[in-house]
Amino acid sequence: MSSTELTRTDLGRALCIITGASRGFGRTVAREMSRLVKPGSALVLAARSADDLRALKVELAESEAGRAGLVVECVVADLGEVGGLESVVRASEEAFSEHMDHIILFNNAASLGDVSRYTQSFTNMAEVDSYLSLNVSSSLCLTARVLQAFPQRPGVRRTVVNISSLCALQPFRSWVLYCTGKAARDMMFKVLAEEEPDLRVLNYAPGPLDTAMQTEARFRTADPSLRKSYLDMFAQSQLLSCETSCAKLTKLLLEDTYTSGAHVDFYEL
Amino acid sequence: MQTPCGMEVDETLYGNIRMTDVIPTDGRTLGRCICIITGASKGFGRALAHQVCCWLKPGSVLLLVARSETLLQELKEELKGFAVEQQLLVNCIVADLSTQKGVNEAVRVARLESEKENDHVLLINNAASLGDISQFSSFTDLDVVNSYMSLNISSALVLTAGMLQVFPRRPGLRWTVVNLSSVFATEALPSWVLYCTAKAARKMMFSVLAVGEPNVRVLSYSPGPLDTGMQKDILRMTGVDNHPFPCKDSAVKLMKLLLDDDFASGTHIDFFSV
Numbered sequence: 001m002s003s004t005e006l007t008r009t010d011l012g013r014a015l016c017i018i019t020g021a022s023r024g025f026g027r028t029v030a031r032e033m034s035r036l037v038k039p040g041s042a043l044v045l046a047a048r049s050a051d052d053l054r055a056l057k058v059e060l061a062e063s064e065a066g067r068a069g070l071v072v073e074c075v076v077a078d079l080g081e082v083g084g085l086e087s088v089v090r091a092s093e094e095a096f097s098e099h100m101d102h103i104i105l106f107n108n109a110a111s112l113g114d115v116s117r118y119t120q121s122f123t124n125m126a127e128v129d130s131y132l133s134l135n136v137s138s139s140l141c142l143t144a145r146v147l148q149a150f151p152q153r154p155g156v157r158r159t160v161v162n163i164s165s166l167c168a169l170q171p172f173r174s175w176v177l178y179c180t181g182k183a184a185r186d187m188m189f190k191v192l193a194e195e196e197p198d199l200r201v202l203n204y205a206p207g208p209l210d211t212a213m214q215t216e217a218r219f220r221t222a223d224p225s226l227r228k229s230y231l232d233m234f235a236q237s238q239l240l241s242c243e244t245s246c247a248k249l250t251k252l253l254l255e256d257t258y259t260s261g262a263h264v265d266f267y268e269l
Numbered sequence: 270m271q272t273p274c275g276m277e278v279d280e281t282l283y284g285n286i287r288m289t290d291v292i293p294t295d296g297r298t299l300g301r302c303i304c305i306i307t308g309a310s311k312g313f314g315r316a317l318a319h320q321v322c323c324w325l326k327p328g329s330v331l332l333l334v335a336r337s338e339t340l341l342q343e344l345k346e347e348l349k350g351f352a353v354e355q356q357l358l359v360n361c362i363v364a365d366l367s368t369q370k371g372v373n374e375a376v377r378v379a380r381l382e383s384e385k386e387n388d389h390v391l392l393i394n395n396a397a398s399l400g401d402i403s404q405f406s407s408f409t410d411l412d413v414v415n416s417y418m419s420l421n422i423s424s425a426l427v428l429t430a431g432m433l434q435v436f437p438r439r440p441g442l443r444w445t446v447v448n449l450s451s452v453f454a455t456e457a458l459p460s461w462v463l464y465c466t467a468k469a470a471r472k473m474m475f476s477v478l479a480v481g482e483p484n485v486r487v488l489s490y491s492p493g494p495l496d497t498g499m500q501k502d503i504l505r506m507t508g509v510d511n512h513p514f515p516c517k518d519s520a521v522k523l524m525k526l527l528l529d530d531d532f533a534s535g536t537h538i539d540f541f542s543v
Contacts, residue, residue: 081411082411082412085411118481118482119426119429119430119433119474119477119478119481119482120429120430120433120434120478120481120482121430122426122427122430123372123427123430123431123434124369124427125368125369125372125419125423125424125427126369128419128422128423128426128427129415129418129419129423132415132418132419132422132423132470133411133415133418136414136418136422136466136470137411137414137415137418138411140405140408140414140462140466141408141409141410141411141414143405144405144406144407144408144409145409147405147406148406148409168473171473171476171477171479171480171535172477172480173477173480173481174481175477176426176474176477176478176481179473179474179476179477180422180426180470180471180473180474180477181470182473183469183470183472183473183474184418184422184466184467184469184470184473185466186469187454187457187465187466187468187469187470188462188465188466190457190465191405191457191458191459191461191462191465191466192405192462193457194457194458194459195404195405195459195460195462196405223481261457
């Protein structure tokens with residue numbers, strides 16, 4: 001888009017797939033997307049918690065977008081398991097309609113891993129494998145399946161977002177699984193961006209969010225100075241609301257000028 | 270000129286350093302060392318086994334880990350002369366490091382050596398696989414991707430953790446961990462998502478180890494394009510000739526890095542920058 005063109009004010013008639021949509025940042029993304037997509041759009045929300053998804057679906061149905069006909073499909077799935085991915089893809093294929101001009105995949109689902117232990121304690125391969133399955137492999141396979149299900153076609157934009165972290169770039173004591181997973185994902189999506197120039201790929205690091213994951217970090221981090229910095233952030237109200245961070249993500253998506261494959265941090269904007 | 274183990278050294282250029290440049294003049298060695306090399310039966314691992322022998326003091330132990338008993342025994346035979354002269358114990362550990370059982374076996378054998386009066390533990394995480402080189406969108410099978418990540422990421426973490434526990438840090442014990450890395454730990458290459466992802470993951474993983482364990486020297490070493498079976502696979506699968514050079518060149522450079530021992534722990538060093 002040239003500088004004389006206005007930034008888009010919406011994300012088009014979109015199929016929006018969001019993983020980890022039942023709470024935290026994923027839920028906020030779902031709410032934001034519902035406000036930003038045009039009538040005729042659909043959200044596919046994936047998470048493990050049926051109750052939380054149902055509550056979100058009801059909330060969205062009662063929203064302005066919902067009343068205007070926004071389709072919301074919930075998929076109860078564990079992405080770390082083979083069957084989980086397939087159910088998300090099937091729901092997406094069903095939710096898609098030929099009028100849609102934008103497919104957006106938010107790879108948001110993630111876990112912290114056990115941050116109460118140091119690197120030398122990770123002697124159990126099943127634990128590490130399981131962590132990588134959810135946090136690395138599932139985002140590769142889901143994205144691959146979605147790209148297969150929705151190949152490039154004229155008039156349809158495709159955007160893939162990876163919810164990243166400062167931990168993708170910087171090592172933190174007692175956070176070996178999380179840092180490893182985030183570094184892996186950033187590279188994965190950089191490769192995708194290199195391979196598919198027509199795809200818009202964004203590694204978005206949302207900043208320290210006030211979520212259940214942050215609470216876990218605050219209480220369980222083994223490294224004393226790291227734990228203290230999380231406690232201080234909380235005490236000094238320096239944690240970001242999901243809404244604040246999502247607003248920046250939204251801006252990035254609407255302006256659509258980021259370099260595909262780039263790592264963009266909340267604090268850079 | 271001769272190395273401590275009697276290997277003749279001349280002005281041969283390895284990459285861009287001369288063998289004579291590698292020889293420490295102050296008698297530095299890798300100490301009375303327990304050295305564990307994974308993926309030791311072929312390629313770079315095998316070349317490393319040959320090189321590292323030159324720098325191990327008498328009483329050292331070299332543990333060679335790989336899946337192929339035959340190839341390991343061949344290697345052990347090749348090293349027999351050195352081993353006898355240098356009073357090194359060379360043991361083969363036949364293990365599939367993509368399994369808990371295989372890692373446990375390697376750790377079990379290493380534990381047998383932990384009573385000895387060694388002053389250095391050197392763990393070289395070299396075992397790896399190329400994986401399928403294919404379009405991103407082809408990787409739809411979670412089991413295939415998980416299997417790849419297990420061997421190339423989980424295994425290195427679990428083995429390193431196991432060894433760290435078998436040889437606790439103590440005064441007088443030098444601890445070095447090497448991660449065999451790649452330029453593709455930092456450079457994204459189309460169709461190489463599995464390999465790039467795993468190498469990027471390992472680079473971070475060993476960086477976290479470095480910040481968490483100030484008494485462990487951690488080095489991620491990117492060896493350059495090597496004349497190995499893996500490189501032949503690359504040529505076959507992609508048609509790209511990376512102009513590989515002999516493993517020995519790169520192994521010599523890694524030895525220099527380990528002998529100089531002045532790298533910043535957690536750093537990532539490429540063959541071409543040594």
